[in-house]
Amino acid sequence: MRSTFGGLEISKRSLFAHQTALSTTGHNIANANTRGYSRQTVNFVAARPIEAPGFMRSNTPGQLGQSVEFDSIRRVRETFLDDQFMSENKYLGEWSVRRDTMEKLEAIINEPTDSGIRQTIESFWNSWQDLSKEPDNLTARAVVKERALAMVDAFNHTGKQLKDYAGDITGNINAKVTQINTFANQIASLNREIYRVEGLANDANDLRDQRDLIMDDLSKIVNVSLERTEAGYNVRMGAIQLVNGTTAGGPFTAEMLEAAVDSGDLSSGEVYGMFLSRDQIIPNYQLQLDSMIRAMVEGKTTITLPKGTVLPEGTVIDGTTYSGANRTLTSDLKVVINGVNGLHRLGYTLNPGVVPGGDFFVVKDGYDSLSAESVAVNPEIVANVRNIASSMRTYIDSSGTEQVVKGNGDMALLIAGIRNLRVNFDPDETGLPILTDGSFDEFFRAVVGQLGVQGQEAARQADNQTILVEQVDNRRQSVSGVSLDEEMANMIKFQHAYNAAARAMTAVDEMLDKVINGMGVVGR
Numbered sequence: 001m002r003s004t005f006g007g008l009e010i011s012k013r014s015l016f017a018h019q020t021a022l023s024t025t026g027h028n029i030a031n032a033n034t035r036g037y038s039r040q041t042v043n044f045v046a047a048r049p050i051e052a053p054g055f056m057r058s059n060t061p062g063q064l065g066q067s068v069e070f071d072s073i074r075r076v077r078e079t080f081l082d083d084q085f086m087s088e089n090k091y092l093g094e095w096s097v098r099r100d101t102m103e104k105l106e107a108i109i110n111e112p113t114d115s116g117i118r119q120t121i122e123s124f125w126n127s128w129q130d131l132s133k134e135p136d137n138l139t140a141r142a143v144v145k146e147r148a149l150a151m152v153d154a155f156n157h158t159g160k161q162l163k164d165y166a167g168d169i170t171g172n173i174n175a176k177v178t179q180i181n182t183f184a185n186q187i188a189s190l191n192r193e194i195y196r197v198e199g200l201a202n203d204a205n206d207l208r209d210q211r212d213l214i215m216d217d218l219s220k221i222v223n224v225s226l227e228r229t230e231a232g233y234n235v236r237m238g239a240i241q242l243v244n245g246t247t248a249g250g251p252f253t254a255e256m257l258e259a260a261v262d263s264g265d266l267s268s269g270e271v272y273g274m275f276l277s278r279d280q281i282i283p284n285y286q287l288q289l290d291s292m293i294r295a296m297v298e299g300k301t302t303i304t305l306p307k308g309t310v311l312p313e314g315t316v317i318d319g320t321t322y323s324g325a326n327r328t329l330t331s332d333l334k335v336v337i338n339g340v341n342g343l344h345r346l347g348y349t350l351n352p353g354v355v356p357g358g359d360f361f362v363v364k365d366g367y368d369s370l371s372a373e374s375v376a377v378n379p380e381i382v383a384n385v386r387n388i389a390s391s392m393r394t395y396i397d398s399s400g401t402e403q404v405v406k407g408n409g410d411m412a413l414l415i416a417g418i419r420n421l422r423v424n425f426d427p428d429e430t431g432l433p434i435l436t437d438g439s440f441d442e443f444f445r446a447v448v449g450q451l452g453v454q455g456q457e458a459a460r461q462a463d464n465q466t467i468l469v470e471q472v473d474n475r476r477q478s479v480s481g482v483s484l485d486e487e488m489a490n491m492i493k494f495q496h497a498y499n500a501a502a503r504a505m506t507a508v509d510e511m512l513d514k515v516i517n518g519m520g521v522v523g524r
Contacts, residue, residue: 004512006064011505013047013067018498020070025491028482036213038075038480039487040205045071075205079228081476082212086219086226088472090268092465093220097273099462101169101281102455108161109285111448117158117289118444120151121419128416131390132409136350141385144412148360148377155293159373162286169278173254176221176271180242181251183218184235187211188248191232195246218242222257222269238265281454284432288447289372291425291433296440297361297370298339299423303414305333310394311346312356339423340415347389347411348404355404357389357411 021042031037047066110116127147131140190211197204211233218224218235224242227234231245240260241249250256260266261275305311309329311322317335337343344360359378367374381387390412393405419440425433434446 007508008505010067011501011508013069014501015498017044017068017070018494018501021494022491022498024073025487025494029484029487032482032484036209038077038209039482040073040075042070043072043074044068073203073205075208076480078479081472085216085472085476086224088465088468089219090223092469093270094268094273095458095462095465097270097277099458101277102458104165105285105451106455108158109448109451117154120154121440123147124151125416125419128412132412132416135390135409135412136406138385141388144388145381145385152375152377155289155372155375159289159371162282163373166278166282169274173271173274177252177254177257180221183214184242184248184250186214187233187235187243188246192246195232220270222271223267240265287432288434292443293372293375294370295423295425296339297341297375299425300336300338300427301418301421301423302334302336305329305335306410307331309392309410340418343415344389348391349389350386350406354394354402
């Protein structure tokens, strides 16, 4: 026979179940804007029914239902979409860093503009052109000096900015290493806590959300692979174990990650993009600028010395030593000179007597070799513009003394013409400069063109990856995200079910009241 108080138990279970559902709905609504939160659902199941008592079988058809129960509160999550997100997110991290690097390099090179390196180079050549018209004019010489200083400052500043930027990236790498160690420890700690909670037959939904959110962030920093086990997440970066259950790998260092790049274990993500930027992209543009300034200062190029040129005493060209009367060229002579410095040494300054020009450019103190960062104008020229060589002619005065033709501007004209000559930018045949030979304008245009194309490609790839990541994340949100409209509908549904269960309990209570207090009173 049925239990007299069974109706109360049925209503009570329904009240508890729907109260839990209402609480879960409120939890979803409260976290509608929480990053990484997965909506949760209560899994209702019919309570195990019972049969009416009997010796062998029930005399009452069917079984007696025992209301409703919930066996779990589950978060709605699709691991396939999580894996897709991590797979795309690592490339987004890499290309985002590369795009930022190219944008920074474009700002440093600052071309094409009217205030960049190219303009200072053009002004430098033009100042020599103007000097050739008035070679004995000290003002024109001062302009050459100032234009040279401006050009050198532009190269120095750009070279230093590139070097500083590489140092900044090293600092960013160290910061990311700290993040990796922190995330690895957090995942291991969450693995431990989730295992404890779920070992007690509870649902660690919020802890799992925290762990998955950390995995999302970690997947953007480095390329990770995830293995889901009963003990938690095992996380690898290539062959390197970042997390093994409740144990975190490491602590990792920048040197370890750099070795991982060389071994191929670290192949994408923000850190990979940083190493690529610091060790390849930035050094490449440093090399291009260094190659350009070396070619200008000492690069081999062929020029024609005009007839009548008087070479400095002891000049050696193609194995021929020019001395005495042999110093005067009787015809045009094609020679290979070593950049501006090599040509400048063939001319004469404005100082008293016959004083050959020295090196126009030198290496700054504290540097071992010539580069964009180390090039400087000869301090002797900075101190006295008379040390600028512009003439290539001499004469014998009435006293029989050799004197420089101060009004001759052949040297200045030849230096101004170097801008249009083909120069060897790769004397060591490394194949690294963007052009092996060509004019300075062609070389610099090629560098700027390469920068523009690489910047455009990095921006395109970053935009494409952003779209892919957003697409996967939108699909995740369509599955795991909280819909306020849906939650409000659920709230109304559960509220009505709760009210109905309460009304059923009231009805049973009224029946019991009748049985207890209203029956069996006849004959009293």
